[in-house]
Amino acid sequence: MIAYVLRVLAKSAVTLFAIVTVTFIATRLSGNPIETFLGEGLTTEGREELIRYFQLDRSLWEQYLAFLRGVLSGEFGLSFVDRRPVTQVVAERLWPSAQLLLSSIALTLAVSLPLGVLAAVYRKSWVGSAVMVVAFAGYAVPNFILAIVMMLVFSYWLNWLPVVGNGSFAHFIMPTIAMSGVLIAALTRFTRNAMLDVLGQDFIRTARAKGLSELRVVLRHGLGNAGVTVISVIGLQFAGLAAAGSVVVESIFSWPGIGQLLVNAAIIRDYPVLQFGVIAVAIAVVAINAVTDIAYALADPRIRLAKA
Amino acid sequence: MTPLPAETPVLSVRDLSIAFGSHAAVRGLSFDIHRGETLALVGESGSGKSATALSILRLIEREGGRICGGSIRLGGRDPAEVTSLAPAALRALRGNRIAMVFQEPMTSLNPVMTIGRQLQEALAQHRGLKGTAARDAARDALDRVKVPEPERRLSQYPHELSGGLRQRVMIAMALLCEPEVLIADEPTTALDVTTQAEILKLIAALQEDMGMAVLFITHDLGVVAEIADRVVVMKDGQKVEEGWTADLFRRPKAAYTRELMAASPRLGEGAPASLVDPDPVLKVTGLTTTYGGGLFSRKAAVAAVSDVSIELGRGETLGLVGESGCGKSTLARSIMRLVTPAAGEVELLGARIDGLSRAELKPYRAHMQMVFQDPYASLNPRLTVRDIVTEPALLHGMITHGGRQEMAADLLARVGLQEDAAERYPHQFSGGQRQRICIARALSVRPQIIVADEAVSALDVSNARRVTDLMAEIQQREGVSFLFISHDIAVVERVSHRIAVMLRGQIVETGPTDRILNDPKHPYTQKLLSAVPRHDHVRPAERPARSQLVLV
Numbered sequence: 025m026i027a028y029v030l031r032v033l034a035k036s037a038v039t040l041f042a043i044v045t046v047t048f049i050a051t052r053l054s055g056n057p058i059e060t061f062l063g064e065g066l067t068t069e070g071r072e073e074l075i076r077y078f079q080l081d082r083s084l085w086e087q088y089l090a091f092l093r094g095v096l097s098g099e100f101g102l103s104f105v106d107r108r109p110v111t112q113v114v115a116e117r118l119w120p121s122a123q124l125l126l127s128s129i130a131l132t133l134a135v136s137l138p139l140g141v142l143a144a145v146y147r148k149s150w151v152g153s154a155v156m157v158v159a160f161a162g163y164a165v166p167n168f169i170l171a172i173v174m175m176l177v178f179s180y181w182l183n184w185l186p187v188v189g190n191g192s193f194a195h196f197i198m199p200t201i202a203m204s205g206v207l208i209a210a211l212t213r214f215t216r217n218a219m220l221d222v223l224g225q226d227f228i229r230t231a232r233a234k235g236l237s238e239l240r241v242v243l244r245h246g247l248g249n250a251g252v253t254v255i256s257v258i259g260l261q262f263a264g265l266a267a268a269g270s271v272v273v274e275s276i277f278s279w280p281g282i283g284q285l286l287v288n289a290a291i292i293r294d295y296p297v298l299q300f301g302v303i304a305v306a307i308a309v310v311a312i313n314a315v316t317d318i319a320y321a322l323a324d325p326r327i328r329l330a331k332a
Numbered sequence: 333m334t335p336l337p338a339e340t341p342v343l344s345v346r347d348l349s350i351a352f353g354s355h356a357a358v359r360g361l362s363f364d365i366h367r368g369e370t371l372a373l374v375g376e377s378g379s380g381k382s383a384t385a386l387s388i389l390r391l392i393e394r395e396g397g398r399i400c401g402g403s404i405r406l407g408g409r410d411p412a413e414v415t416s417l418a419p420a421a422l423r424a425l426r427g428n429r430i431a432m433v434f435q436e437p438m439t440s441l442n443p444v445m446t447i448g449r450q451l452q453e454a455l456a457q458h459r460g461l462k463g464t465a466a467r468d469a470a471r472d473a474l475d476r477v478k479v480p481e482p483e484r485r486l487s488q489y490p491h492e493l494s495g496g497l498r499q500r501v502m503i504a505m506a507l508l509c510e511p512e513v514l515i516a517d518e519p520t521t522a523l524d525v526t527t528q529a530e531i532l533k534l535i536a537a538l539q540e541d542m543g544m545a546v547l548f549i550t551h552d553l554g555v556v557a558e559i560a561d562r563v564v565v566m567k568d569g570q571k572v573e574e575g576w577t578a579d580l581f582r583r584p585k586a587a588y589t590r591e592l593m594a595a596s597p598r599l600g601e602g603a604p605a606s607l608v609d610p611d612p613v614l615k616v617t618g619l620t621t622t623y624g625g626g627l628f629s630r631k632a633a634v635a636a637v638s639d640v641s642i643e644l645g646r647g648e649t650l651g652l653v654g655e656s657g658c659g660k661s662t663l664a665r666s667i668m669r670l671v672t673p674a675a676g677e678v679e680l681l682g683a684r685i686d687g688l689s690r691a692e693l694k695p696y697r698a699h700m701q702m703v704f705q706d707p708y709a710s711l712n713p714r715l716t717v718r719d720i721v722t723e724p725a726l727l728h729g730m731i732t733h734g735g736r737q738e739m740a741a742d743l744l745a746r747v748g749l750q751e752d753a754a755e756r757y758p759h760q761f762s763g764g765q766r767q768r769i770c771i772a773r774a775l776s777v778r779p780q781i782i783v784a785d786e787a788v789s790a791l792d793v794s795n796a797r798r799v800t801d802l803m804a805e806i807q808q809r810e811g812v813s814f815l816f817i818s819h820d821i822a823v824v825e826r827v828s829h830r831i832a833v834m835l836r837g838q839i840v841e842t843g844p845t846d847r848i849l850n851d852p853k854h855p856y857t858q859k860l861l862s863a864v865p866r867h868d869h870v871r872p873a874e875r876p877a878r879s880q881l882v883l884v
Contacts, residue, residue, distance in 0.1 A: 226436050244453075252444060326443060
């Protein structure tokens with residue numbers, strides 16, 4: 025098991041290196057930042073000083089090596105905007121984003137696992153059909169539409185929930201639902217299919233022949249096995265949520281998280297912030313994947329023992 | 333008029349009818365089982381045996397069927413009518429008074445739970461045992477079915493055990509609560525002969541100890557002879573004959589029983605005589621194939637086939653026998669170059685084909701064709717039979733698209749299928765018919781050699797018989813050589829001129845079929861032969877129940 029964990033970590037490190045490199049290349053391909061954000065009023069001397077300061081006069085290769093050195097030593101430079109270290113700028117945004125992500129993951133699991141199991145067990149009755157119809161509908165609604173409709177109904181008309189910000193529990197409700205909506209739909213369908221697959225297997229019949237209660241057969245033997253399949257896709261979904269979902273939802277709800285920061289940084293070409301922000305999200309994504317891989321191995325002894 | 337023991341039966345089935353949708357699977361079936369007795373329920377696939385077994389536990393509803401008439405009465409201490417029990421009372425019965433062992437030990441245990449927990453679960457359910465007491469009871473149960481190192485097994489997962497051990501675990505699980513009735517649904521069909529012999533012996537010994545009634549479901553008459561006191565023969569959901577095992581084997585009354593017996597392979601029925609000096613078509617020398625041990629592997633390479641030399645003559649069938657995992661299939665695949673051997677020479681029709689590149693090998697591929705074990709998985713479900721059987725010929729450029737129809741008609745006629753089969757799809761055929769399609773496909777490129785890898789193992793006796801007969805006929809007519817791979821020696825005897833016995837990647841003995849069967853030299857061959865169930869070894873009738881026979 026330890027060998028397996030080490031291998032997962034090694035794979036994660038390689039992935040991160042690739043992401044760091046791609047991030048560097050992508051930001052250099054998108055135009056000169058000095059022009060965009062320093063504006064017209066700058067003198068020639070001032071411009072050259074800035075170019076030297078941000079080392080934009082060096083060759084790309086030298087810039088890349090300097091960038092890598094910075095990554096390894098934790099030096100990511102200063103924000104173009106307020107000249108503070110980007111690590112500090114990003115760190116402030118980390119916790120609000122993490123809170124929103126974790127509450128979305130919790131909501132997704134709490135809703136879609138039971139719904140998926142219900143839909144599988146009652147696949148032939150109206151309960152199963154109803155769950156699947158709702159799941160289908162949920163899958164078809166993009167998160168920004170869900171967010172805007174919720175704002176309209178619950179904040180503007182009913183005045184029950186605050187529109188923007190992250191001050192209280194009430195602030196979490198709409199962003200969390202907007203983040204998890206599509207995922208709940210997808211994971212419910214996936215859990216149902218995995219359960220249907222497992223419930224048709226021989227060992228389920230064995231469990232029933234033992235005289236176990238149906239609840240135990242479904243949860244212990246059914247979900248115990250379907251869970252393995254579900255975990256294998258969950259990681260990727262949550263990683264996607266961390267990367268893409270947060271950008272849209274945080275922007276709409278003015279959630280002071282990384283997603284919002286990244287959008288703003290991209291608009292004004294604040295390279296250092298953008299670079300480190302993307303790397304921070306990448307670390308989160310890779311970390312979620314690594315945790316998933318390890319959870320997968322814990323849930324399925326065949327993987328644990330084969331790879332250990 | 334069937335003689336029955338005087339004692340009241342433990343389980344009494346009367347006029348049982350079971351249906352799947354509108355299809356009647358079982359009609360008016362009646363039988364009794366008594367304490368300490370083994371009743372065999374015999375029939376081909378689709379005869380309703382398994383539906384009957386599942387109905388006794390009332391698991392049939394879960395498989396999409398329903399009981400539409402009759403009664404299933406459990407006698408003994410606390411009589412109960414199974415067909416009308418409430419769910420909670422049924423659960424109290426299952427695994428406690430009636431227990432079941434299933435056919436497929438590889439898939440019948442939960443892969444993500446330890447053996448110990450799966451056993452303890454049943455103990456908690458029916459005996460209220462928890463913690464150390466449950467663990468001790470589980471260990472004792474494994475000990476009782478002679479699982480070596482029971483303590484260690486408790487914390488192992490199913491995939492760490494062999495098929496034979498898993499089936500022992502299944503039996504241990506079924507016997508945990510000392511049931512009055514044990515239903516064993518083809519419990520040894522998925523196992524090797526030697527493992528099968530051990531499991532049969534185990535069930536008989538446990539029955540002796542615990543005095544339970546056993547309902548043993550099988551399609552294998554050899555197994556019936558070995559284990560059953562009485563036999564019920566089923567066909568198309570109906571009982572066609574019932575009687576004491578010895579009587580039934582001596583004087584089968586129903587025509588269907590006689591048919592079934594004639595189709596069952598049994599050792600010593602006679603093999604084709606060896607050919608005198610046939611031209612060699614295939615010569616394999618010192619073939620070794622290894623798995624693993626690559627550049628990045630930490631484990632050493634394992635030789636699945638090591639230093640094997642065999643010869644196959646024109647028009648000859650060489651039977652390759654051995655247990656699962658002995659390397660039979662790897663040997664076949666290495667000869668066909670579906671896997672690349674590590675060493676050795678393969679000579680096909682006088683030309684060396686080892687070491688040839690894929691392109692160089694292609695013309696030779698037409699000379700060797702393969703028929704696989706699973707006729708359900710080896711045919712593309714989206715192609716018509718016409719396209720399936722003519723595809724190899726098309727790939728080898730032997731025919732054009734326009735010639736497919738004609739060729740398909742010819743091939744299908746040669747394997748005894750109707751011409752209109754060409755336009756249909758694989759799912760519209762039975763297992764036996766599909767295997768004929770596979771053979772037709774192999775014949776399409778006029779091969780010299782057909783490698784049949786467990787080609788009849790998935791078929792029931794009558795269909796297996798028809799397919800082996802077809803192979804013999806094709807051999808007579810077209811002079812094809814067969815490499816016939818099987819774990820079932822009785823089937824191998826029927827078709828093979830010579831036999832090669834394989835053990836752990838090596839050929840331990842080879843010779844003419846008669847010689848191998850009558851005078852085996854290698855201890856492993858002897859062991860293999862003694863494990864084969866024989867119809868003449870009918871279990872002696874000796875138990876007290878039998879001495880108080882009455883006629884009904």
